[in-house]
Amino acid sequence: MPLEEKMNTMYRLTFEWAHILEKSRIYQYTDLLYSPWRLIWRNILFGAARGVGIALGFTFFAATIIYILQGLGALNLPIIGDYIADIVRIVQRQLEFK
Known part of the structure; x- marks a missing residue:
């Protein structure tokens, strides 16, 4: 291999x-x-930015879950409906106190 080729190869790699x-x-x-x-x-x-993002994301997630649970509670499902209604009532009471 000629010297010029070696130099070109070294230059290219560098x-x-x-x-x-x-x-x-x-x-x-x-x-x-x-x-x-x-x-x-x-x-x-x-x-701080990550903390604000997590707080906003959790708020959106919790609001969506509560909205879905309220819809399921309105369907008056036999056993699940009572539990869901209790959960929704507890959350609404907590929100009223604040």
Whole structure:
């Protein structure tokens, strides 16, 4: 293999590695590690956003379940209807107190 071919192969491989490292954003990660206050602030912000998202998602999920249970309670199913009606009554009382 001639020297020029080896150099071209090495250049191509080096260029590919540089492109892969650039795509992985390793520079931004190491920059973030060297600024701990920015890392802490970013984690606090992302944690708060995640908490708000979980709260909204659970609220939507619980409201949907209660709506479905109210519909099932209106059907007057023999055994299940009594349990569902009790659950709906308890939830409605809790909501009235708040």
